[in-house]
Amino acid sequence: MAAGPGSAGAALDVSWVQGFSNKNLAFVSNQTVCYPCGNYILFLDIKTKKTRAVQCQTGQVGAFAANANSQVVAFSDRKLNPLIHIYTFPELRKLTELKGDAQLDYTLLAFSFKGPYLASYSSIPEFVLSVWNWQENLLLCSESQPGLTGTALSFNPMNWQQLCFVAESSVTIWRIERSKDEHHLTRHPVELPDDHGAMSPHEDLFFPASRNDDPYYGPDLPVSAIAGLKGHEAETFVEGILMFCHIKDLQYEIKICADISQPISSLLFSPDYTSLLLVTDQGTVYSYRPAHSGEAVKLLDTSSSCFLAADFLTPGNNYCVSVTISGEVQVWSLEDGTFLSKLNLGIKATSMACCPSSNSVAVGTQTGQICFLDVTKAEAPRVVHRTFLSKLPVLSLHYDQSGQFLIARATEGHIFILDARPSKFFQVLGYIVLAGEVLHLSVISDLKYDSVEVMVLLNVAEVQQARLEIFHLSSAMIADNDKYVNEQGMFNANDLKKEQYDLDYPLTSAVRLKSHNIVYGYCTCAPFICKYYLSAKNKWDGPSVFSAEKKIPSKQFGSGLLCLSPNSQWLAAAAKDGVLFIYNTSTLDILAQKHCHSYQGGGIRSMVFSLDGNFILVNGENDCALVCLKWKEIKETEIEEAALYWQSLRDILNKSASDENSVLKSMAEWKFDPECTSKSPPVTEEDGNVTNTDDMTWIGQKIQKVMREETQRFANQKEELQMGIKKLRETIQKMMHENEQVPDIEKLEHSEFNLDLKEQEQVQAAAEEDVARARRELEMEILYHCYLQDLIKYKCWDDLCVKERAVKCFHMDCEVRNYPLKVRSKEELETLKKVLRLKQAETADLQAQKKNLDSEMALSAEEREKAAEVTVDGASLCLNGSLSSQYGGDTSILYHQCDLHTKEQKLNQTILLKDVIYKVKTAFNEEFDIVVQKKEQEIARVKERNLKIQEILEQLELQVELWEPVLTDDEMPERALTVQDSEIKAEKYMTQEEKEQAELLAKLEMERRLAATDDERLRALDDMMGGVLEIRREDVLKLDIPPPDFISRPEDLWTEEETKVFEEYEKKVNELNEEKEEYRQFLRNEWNKLEASIKETTQNFDDIVCKLSEKKLKSQMVIYQEELKIVNLIYALLLDEELDTREAGLHKFLMKKKKEKVKGARKILTTKYGVEAYRGPYTDALQEEKSLEHGFMKQFAHIPGNLFEELLQLYKHRPETSRTETLLDTANPYVKGSPEDYQDALSHLMKAMDELDSPEHMPSGLDQSLWKHFCLARRNKMESEELVKWKALALAEMQACLQRRTDENDKMKSELESTFQELIWLKEEKMKLQQNLTVQFLLKQGQVELGSTQIPEYSDAILIDRRVVEELNCALAAQGEKKITAMVEFKDFSKGIIQLEWEHKKMKMQIQDLKEKARDIVILPISKDCQLFLTVQNYETHIAQHLAGMEQSLGVMDKLHKKNVKNHQKKVRELKKCIHLKEQANYELSLQLKEMLVSVSERMHIFEAADTRDISEKITRQRYQEILKQKHLRNLIREQEKQLAILQSKIESCNPRTLHII
DSSP, X not given: OOOOTTSTTOEEEEEEEEXXXXXXXXXXXXXXEEEEETTEEEEEETTTOOEEEEEOTTSSXXXXXXXXXXXXXXXXXXXXXXXXXXXXXXXXXXXXXXXXXXXXXXXXXXXXXXXSEEEEEEXXXXXXXXXXXXXXXXXXXXXXXXXOOEEEEEEETTEEEEEEEEESSOEEEEEEEEETTEEEEEEEEOOOOOTTSOOOSSOOSSSXXXXXXXXXXXXXXXXXXXXXXXXXXXXXXXXXXXXXXXEETTEEEEEEEEEOSSOEEEEEEOTTSSOEEEEETTSEEEEEOTTTTOOOEEEEEOOSSOEEEEEEXXXXXXXXXXXXXXXXXXXXXXXXXXXXXEEEOSXXXXXXXXXXXXXXXXXXXXXXXXXXXXXXXXXXXEEEEEEEOOSSOEEEEEEOTTSOEEEEEESTTEEEEEEOOGGGTTOEEEEEEOSSEEEXXXXXXXXXXXXXXXXXXXXXXXXXXXXXXXXXXXXXXXXXXXXXXXXXXXXXXXXXXXXXXEESSOEEEEEEOSSSOEEEEEESSSSEEEEEEOOSSOOOSSOOXXXXXXXXXXXXXXSOEEEEOTTSOEEEEEOTTOEEEEEETTTOOEEEEEEOSOTTTTOEEEEEEOTTSSEEEEEESSSOEEEEXXXXXXXXXXXXXXXXXXXXXXXXXXXXXXXXXXXXXXSOOOOOOTTOSOOOOOEEOTTSOEEOOTTOOHHHHHHHHHHHHHHHHTHHHHHHHHHHHHHHHHHHHHHHHHHHHSOGGGOOOGGGGOSOHHHHHHHHHHHHHHHHHHHHHHHHHHHHHHHHHHHHHIIIIITEEXXXXXXXXXXXXXXXXXXXXXXXXXXXXXXXXXXXXXXXXXXXXXXXXXXXXXXXXXXXXXXXXXXXXXXXHHIIIIIXXXXXXXXXXXXXXXXXXXXXXXXXXXXXXXXXXXXXXXXXXXXXXXXXXXXXXXXXXXXXXXXXXXXXXXXXXXXXXXXXXOOOOOOOTTTOGGGGGSOOGGGOOSOOOOOHHHHHHHXXXXXXXXXXXXXXXXXXXXXXXXXXXXXXXXXXXXXXXXOOOOOOGGGGSOGGGOOHHHHHHHHHHHHHHHHHHHHHHXXXXXXXXHHHHHHHHHHHHHHHHHHHHHHHHHXXXXXXXXXXXXXXXXXXXXXXXXXXXXXXXXXXXXXXXXXXXXXXXXXXXXXXXXXXXXHHHHHHHHHHHHHHHHHHHHHHHHHTTTSOHHHHHHHHHHHHOOOOOHHHHHHHHOSOHHHHTOHHXXXXXXXXXXXHHHHHTSGGGSOTTOOHHHHXXXXXXXXXXXXXXXXXXXXXXXXXXXXXXHHHHHHHHXXXXXHHHHHHHHHHHHHHHHHHHHHSOOOOOOOOTTTSOOSSSSOOOXXXXXXXXXXXXXXXXXXXXXXXXXXXHHHHHHHHHHHHHHHHHHHHHHHHHHHHHHHHHHHHHHTOOOOHHHHHHHHOSOHHHHHHHHHHHHHHHHHHHHHHHHXXXXXXXXXXXXXXXXXXXXXXXXXXXXXXHHHHHHHHHHHHHHHHHSOOHHHHHHHHHXXXXXXXXXXXXXXXXXXXXXXXXXXXXXXXXXXOOOOOOO
């Protein structure tokens, strides 16, 4: 705190704090709840509802926690390297500070239920979970969780060594393990359902398994929560209803406890479970006592939104009023900050001020309204009036100190002046409009002269300066308001006595002293406060710039705010840092400062002094805190001056305050509806019209009133003007009609009929402005489309070296497209060259290695050639996996598919395959271009032939539409880049210059055409000889023979010469017609030839396109084959990369586990040493306990037996203590083993021993001294047993910790072993991936046949090089040929034996045949021919004579045959005539048949209609019998055919068979 030299020792203290920033509450005792609010921790007593506060001196409170058992509160600040502060309750004294390694902020704090333990979690960048012993200020242990944002942190109430940490997507249970003085945090993650609502069966460290099933997040539950569970009872809530659930076994009972009608966000039980807090979303807190079953009592009723403003209620020493952004108005007691009442306006507020002259409060809203509240009863505020100024938000409200005027600041420079007194119903006096943005406004009252000065700070946008405007208000403006305002309610500038001053620095706030022309301003460009002295002269004519007389550096930052005390003694300054500074206005020395808000909360929004100067209300921007400050140390003279000024001001205000308050009380309550902006009644005009003033502002009403008065005042003149305008309109229309009837040269333009040229110019200017705006919008839209067009054109056209186009058939629906190709970049070409060089080097190296190796296979030359041929064929067709070599691709540059083992080879193969695909596409594109050229040539030929056909059609005078092929847009895609004039449907817009130029060009073209047609020679030739020098053949059709002149006379009058002339004329006409017909036939033939030629050539081209389409299909197949190779290679590379990534992750995991193992081994060693070291003291304590018992036996051995037995029983008797039994029965060994619990248990035991040591328990007959000695021995024995017990527990704890460390070490060993096994498996998988290659085969059609649709399983198949198989096949073929040769030789030998046997049998049969022939010769009979041959000497002559006779007979027979043929032909003709007659007869019969069929059908209908069922059944039976007979006959025929076949086979078997030749 800094203080000025003139007022040393001045200081501010926090009187009270109110607010509720969040819903984080905690019980610090059974009756007190605490919660953070801004820079403070507030403590609220449930019974008394009194509030106390603890301030965080360094700024806003960060994390927060409370412990009701220890009655301590912990919170962190939010500075750099934050601390954790721990305060005790109810002393509110700082106990300690915990300093950790956090650099920025703590996000979570949590106390343990028992013990001095505190858990904290820091945010960025550490993300460290720490456990503290806050009593000893020790950091026990910590663990880092990088990048994990925590949301909740809590200890297990039954075991402080279990800590639950909740993050955004995980829940972790941290176990705090202790071994004597060492603590360790061990992580135990909780298995949660994944995003699909299912539990994962296992957790993969690096690659979690993906799920494909549908997500399930469990059933939809209502918004409810269980507050706590105590025995078999629980409290829960559903949508504002608190319910009590009584659970017994499997039965439960639900009872509604309370209904608060507000959504409940959380529940909180007190430590003794007697009170239950209900926190709502609106910031209200209710208290409910389950045992009493009463209603929920409202404990805290603050708003959940931030405070907007606060002010003191007149007279300023009892109450204060605040308003929130949401529109809630609260009334507080100024003495202790007790909440008195609240009123919800239901509309967003923007400003607030309290009236000095009455207990009224004005609240400005976002919609331009001002609501006036009656707060004469602090416990029941009410809205009594509402004024709707304008539709502009009310930014600030200011009262003068006398309470006469209310100044409202709105946006756009509007300032409204209102009468602040309720007796005047808060009348709006008027408004002014300033030229500029209003930054700040301050009001200065001169009570002596009854005047008010208003100083406005304006923002000067042109320069870095500030401008002040001051205007004056007087009470006369209230008495005679109409004199100072115009009809629209605006004040006259001269009556306000405006003054304007320009300042040298830009300011955000400015205030002015009352008695002096001194202005204080807060500068924005640099943090300092400026003091200006304004001269008395008005500077309207070119005001000069005032410079600051004094500048005080400020320790604040950000935009600031200044406020003067009512007596102008103190100047308060606040900024975004949240620190309030109080300056002395005379010296500008710092009197006091208070860090009441923080930068994290947005700083200070507003501040205000009380009228007596004792209190200051300060509210924050976003921290929801309202702070009331009071003077702690200040000079008495300053207090006396402030009290004296307040007394004088109160005397002045008391004169009118009572009257105004009585009027205010009598005003009816305003029924405010937030959905309606006005409730004013309709206004009835003087002319009877009713105007609804709902939703109408005060300015709107003024304007409407002025318009209504003007309308009434000038009603007659308006009517006369309307009649004159009507007549003038009719006259102008008549003139325009007459203008339409006159000739064009006398017509006037429509613009000359306009009377109001100024209005016309305005309309034209507005139209031109609209046109210019539309033109700009269109230009921007066109520019956007042009950019989009250029972008698409670059990507889809300019960037392609081969553009996509198509070629189509002429007569078929067949289309072929080429492959669009992009220009390969230099990087791609360089990479390709590099890969090719590398491949060539590898090939050369492989060939050199092959030459150095000796061939181990001994194959013959022929076998090697065969194997080589087979290998080449197989490699080209099968192992290459594609046919790209047949379609332009060079497969010689590719790696062999069986040699792709390394990653580099696969990457290089991918690049080479892309090059092959590019070459295949390029080769196809070349053929495509040739076909395109052919089509262009064919189209040119067709056009040429169409011209000839057109000439022929013109000569034939025929109108036939010719087929003329054209290239489509797909075949000429460049057409899409140019827009033809025919494509534009809209009319082209042309400027005047373009129109004149177009007319000039049309005129020149017309002159050129006229000059070309005006040729005397051509006209003479055309007139004389039809335009040609000689008659052509095609002109024959044009020739015509003129008829003679006498043809018009009748033929009877013709002479002989004329008749001859006519005959010659007809002859010539016939000859000419014949010649014309011949020429027409010639033209038709030529036409048919041309059409046939066109059809033939186009069909041939269609065949070429079809072949090209087939080749495109095969090329696409080849490209898909190569792309399939690329996909397989990329898949193999991805697998390899995934395996590498997993291997790297496993190595990293292995290194991490090794480090943890080393760390764990050290912990085990340390724990072992600790156990060994602790075992000695435990053994000593055990021996000491046994020695004490033996000592007792020896010490009291001389006592009589009955007394000794009784003493022995008393010696072994142990007192019953609830504390000891609880500790022994609990299942938590860590609670029992703490040293605090040991001391507590020992003290309880000693207290219980006091009762046993009393003389009442002494056996009768025992001496008093012996009894005392016995009690001392028993106490020593009890202390020794207790010590042994606690040492045993501590040793067991250390041994359990050692066992856990050992188990963790064993588990880590197993994890390391499994990691090693997985690494070995990964290496094996990588080796398999390198060896087990994916090879693509190209199989011929029909080479592979599958018996079913299932794909065979080849998982156990092995791929072997074909050369090995072929060499083995060659050896097998050679051995097979040898075997075949031997078998052929054996067959030939056996065949020779059989042939010899056959020849032997043949010879035997020939002998038998010769014998039979000799026998036949012997018995042969001799015919006449044989006798003639034997007897006639010249047999041949005889035969010749016989032949000649036969020829003669043949000639006779031929003649007879011809005659018979003629007769038969004659008969045939007669038969044809008969056939023709028969056909005619048949035709007649067919006609008769149709008629008969019609009659038959009619008879059939009649037959069907008649009862002929019996006859039809008889016919059916007969027909059925016939069918059975036919079937029986067919069966007999089949049986006979079978018997005949059997007999024929038997006959054939009886005939001798011939021997077959083998």
